[in-house]
Amino acid sequence: MTYNAGGYGPAGPPPPGYPAPGYPGYPPTGYGAPPQYWQPPGYAPGYGAPGYPPQFGLPPVIKPGVVPLRPLTLSDIFNGAVAYIRTNPKATLGLTAIVVIASQIVALLLSLWPFAFTGQVASTLDGDEASTEVLVSWMASSLATAITTGLSTTLLSGLLTVVIGRSVFGADITIGEAWRRLRPRLWALIGFTVLKTLALIVWFGVVLLIVVLVVAVIDGPAAFLIAAPLVLASILAAVWVSVMLTFAPAVIVLERRDIVTSVKRSFALIKSDFWRVFGIWLLAAIVAQFIAGAVSIPFSIGGQAVLTASATTTAAMISMVLFSVGGAVGQIITGPFSAGVTVLQYTDRRIRAEAFDLVLQTGAAAGPQAPADSTDDLWLTGPR
Template sequence: MTYDAGGYGPAGFPPPGYPPPPGYGPPPGWQPPGYGAPGYPPPYGGPPVLKPGVVPLRPLTLSDIFNGAVAYVRANPKATLGLTTIVVVAAQILSLVLSLVPFTFTDMVADGLGEDEASVQVIVGWVASSLAGGIATALAATVLAGMLTVVIGRSVFGAGITVGEAWKRLRPRFWPLIGFTVLKMLVFLVGLVLVVGIIGATGALTTGVVAFAVAIPLVLAAVLAAVWLSVMLTFAPVIIVLERRDIVTAVKRSFTLIKADFWRVFGIWLLAAIVAQFIAGAVSIPFTLGGQIAFSASATTASAMLAFALFAIGGAIGQIITGPFTAGVSVLQYADRRIRAEAFDLVLQTGATAGPYAPADSTDDLWLTR
């Protein structure tokens, strides 16, 4: 075997660091230029992604968002499931009491009025009490989502929080959050009244065929507008809590963040809603069947009360399971949009560099904007 004059090895092989000639295998220890020493991984792909909490601090994928919405519950069950149970049970009890009020006075009303008048009064009272119960449930859900937003904001950095601390953080933002919810409900109510009024006026002034022809596209347009507005307002409660903004500014900022990536936000929002409804419906099936059986068994006040109680229990269990997940998806979608639109991951990484020994509330101000 002959060697090159330079002492680089067998004749025909180039100096170290260069690829072997065609038809020859690489000499021992040879690596392409730019690679590290033997035994170390090649320096491609960049540094590892920082993940101090429930999600990596980079643009989030669908799996990141859904997994994070479940992981923060597992990381802090007392402040999520415990808090959700307290709020949901209280709201369901209030809603149940309001729904049962008309049945409590059914016999009294029937004694003092004729049967037709009693029926009308009971129906009106039932509708009014159900509406009041729905409003109470919506307000309770808003408070719950606000407190869970605080929990998720800490969970992104791997920090825990108690129920008392979550309420302390939410308390200054409580009334703006309630005000936003009331205004949102009023907007949807006014839209509903307008649609019903237009259809009713058309039916009174024209024939039923014309009213039907007007109602179909009008209802479809109203549904699409309601869905669009719901999606565009998704981040407003989160902004009110984490960025500590007023209602008007939060609404404008929610529109600004979402309009550039509406379809992605809408797709994740819709998928999360479908998953939540499927799970809630599945866990409440036994109680729903029991309530329907109680209704059909006998037309008495006691059976109606039992049916409503079973419906309320099933609804409460479904909300306890799905409430934290839905809130988690909203907050993590908001964080993802800020990362994509504002390079917010760099801000989050500065907070994560403090490490696990930093005060838990030291990262709360990172969510603020100028």
């Protein structure tokens, strides 16, 4: 008579190949339970009968915040970029709304300047040739608007980088604390943005000059055959450099490096995985533009309707207000998402290239009782 593991009763004959009673390793006569190391036939060591969990297995993935601390998939990155907005809306949507609305108001006032201080706007809208005064005013206001928008975008991306750097560990952060963390790195971040913009302007300026010279010297189809590949190559080169610099702002803010070192660091992280970074970057940009365009459609239709109904200065000003409101709403919704994707891509590259998940897990091991800013210095690890 045999008994299941853990049963009781009189001792039965030993299983085939099992030592006989009285030999070392066999339970004394009178005990029906087999020894602890005995396994039912047909099951691998460490596993019991069906329906019982295995005794051995992989450790669970640590996820203290918006993403698991392991190499991230595309869904991890996109879900994390949405999750950190949902878990801390005041420091994401609220912060974005403050920065975007303030910048849009300044940009709108600068854009309305030619309309408010020139008396020839109505005639220009009717199709008459614009005067020098209108053109100069428009160019000045456009330049000031571009500068304002660029500075606000830089400030917003830096603040959101601080927010999502905390969200990786599940820690909240206030708007004031995010500003205090960013403030020492703000000028480096602005300097990087200015240098990057100037480099792109100079690059395309040189390409445009070469194209003009080619067209002036070589006439006909030959000029097109030279100019077209040159323009295409310049665009591809600009895209490649832009992608390779994607992580530089995150490095400036989270690793607290200078501009030159941050640029080198971004190149070093991306060069071995360019196509994956580019694909996620492009997909995130398409998603953000689609959402921003969708939410701004009602405002764009309203602005176009006002311009169509009346080609006056007042109508032009109302339409510009509607366009600005639509743009602000789209940016408030998509700005945090785009910033989140960038920082999580940066985190993923450090995990894959430097086993950075082990460093992040040391911060997660402290638990929710640890101070919220105790994990900020973990981003400083890595080759310097």
